[in-house]
Amino acid sequence: MNVISYKSSAVFLTENREVLENREAENSLLLGLAQLAVDQEKTGQEPLALGSWRVENEAGESVLLLFLSTKNLIIACGTSTPSKGALESAVAQLLNSDLPVSGMVGPRPLTDELAALWETRTSHQKTIAMNQRIYExxxxxxxxxxxxxxxxxxxxxxxxxxxxxxxxxxxxxxxxxxxxxxxxxxxxxxxxxxxxxxxxxxxxxxxxxxxxxxxxxxxxxxxxxxxxxxxxxxxxxxxxxxxxxxxxxxxxxxxxxxxxxxxxxxxxxxxxxxxxxxxxxxx
Missing domain, CATH: 3.40.630.30 (Gcn5-related N-acetyltransferase (GNAT))
Structure with missing residues (x-):
């Protein structure tokens, strides 16, 4: 597995917009927050984004996209379903970043799996704040x-x-x-x-x-x-x-x-x- 870490929300959005827009309604939260972070970077405002990452499989395909805001880690699936190894790589990267992850938001069952793994690796107990449905x-x-x-x-x-x-x-x-x-x-x-x-x-x-x-x-x-x-x-x-x-x-x-x-x-x-x-x- 390969994890790409981005220092710029603009670069993250440019390189991953096409994948995210393949499921635009499902990924509207991540797309919207990333664009807001880009706008903030341009004007020098207090940053919304703490970090963003892309996890690739052995074939170089994007399988997992992560955007960490000041509130939550926003999760999106890439071009194919991420394996357990991809989730492990994502958690390892987050731990290495030493950034606070106080919540996670994303589609099921992907977010359930990542949250369970994060709870196991960190001993931070998870609770469901809201079960949601996305409509268009x-x-x-x-x-x-x-x-x-x-x-x-x-x-x-x-x-x-x-x-x-x-x-x-x-x-x-x-x-x-x-x-x-x-x-x-x-x-x-x-x-x-x-x-x-x-x-x-x-x-x-x-x-x-x-x-x-x-x-x-x-x-x-x-x-x-x-x-x-x-x-x-x-x-x-x-x-x-x-x-x-x-x-x-x-x-x-x-x-x-x-x-x-x-x-x-x-x-x-x-x-x-x-x-x-x-x-x-x-x-």
Whole structure:
């Protein structure tokens, strides 16, 4: 096995984009974060990427791609299924790098296998933060309900930070400062949207991580007092249609498999399952 280590996210993305885009929806998280890291490198911002690697088999084929962000190790399969030896090589490289791996996110069963091996080699206990499913949508089949989609304005950012903190404290364990930073970034990049009904802001969603053919819909949140009214569904449907109208081929969306209701709603909207994914945390 051969492991290639990259010091530049730009070089990593250039050399591996074609392989990643063979499964673009499945790899949308890695593609989107790598592109964000490239943009940060260009402007001298605080780096999102701590490291990135490609594992090759004896034939020189890419079998495993790894991107370590400040939050998680993002995992992608290459042109063929990685062997146990490839996973061993990846773990050895990560250990040699001496970089912190606090979590892993990627498709199943590949990520399950790598997480189990990491737990064995490091004695860091793994727990599942979320069982996920990745969906893609190419046509919105369910139209939004009453209300309208609006882009975030400066006066809405404190509320958006409150909602993002409430959302992220459950899904990602983010701090209030991190929530405010995410909201500001979303506003600056014109990615943050709300559903407005009769002058009230009742739900939120974000269209982010653009790839060659898609954008990912995320940060879908409705405060408790406005839930069970279909506002999040309307917000996601309208935002998904807007992404398609901008010329993207499809939208990507991650769901929590422990919530069958939302999974059913998104499928009725036109989202089609791509694969299952899992988010592990290590302690």
């Amino acid at each position: 949508l190419r046509k919105v089949k369910r139209l939004p309900g009453m209300g309208r989609l609006i882009q975030a304005e400066p006066s809405m950012l404190p509320m958006a930070a409150d909602w993002t903190f409430a959302f992220g404290s459950v899904t990602e364990g983010i701090t209030r400062d991190e929530a405010e930073k995410l909201v500001q970034q979303g506003y600056d990049r014109k990615q943050l949207y709300f559903w407005e009904l009769e002058g009230r802001i009742v739900s939120m969603a974000k269209a982010a991580r653009p790839t060659t053919h898609s954008m990912t819909i995320g940060l879908v949140y409705t405060p408790p007092e406005h839930r069970n009214n279909g506002y999040a569904s309307s917000c996601v449907a309208a935002l998904s249609q807007q992404v398609l109208n901008q010329g993207f081929h499809y939208c990507v969306l991650y769901t929590d498999l422990s919530n069958p209701t939302s999974n059913h709603i998104y499928q009725d909207m036109g989202y089609v399952p791509v694969c299952d994914s899992v988010h592990y945390r290590f302690s």
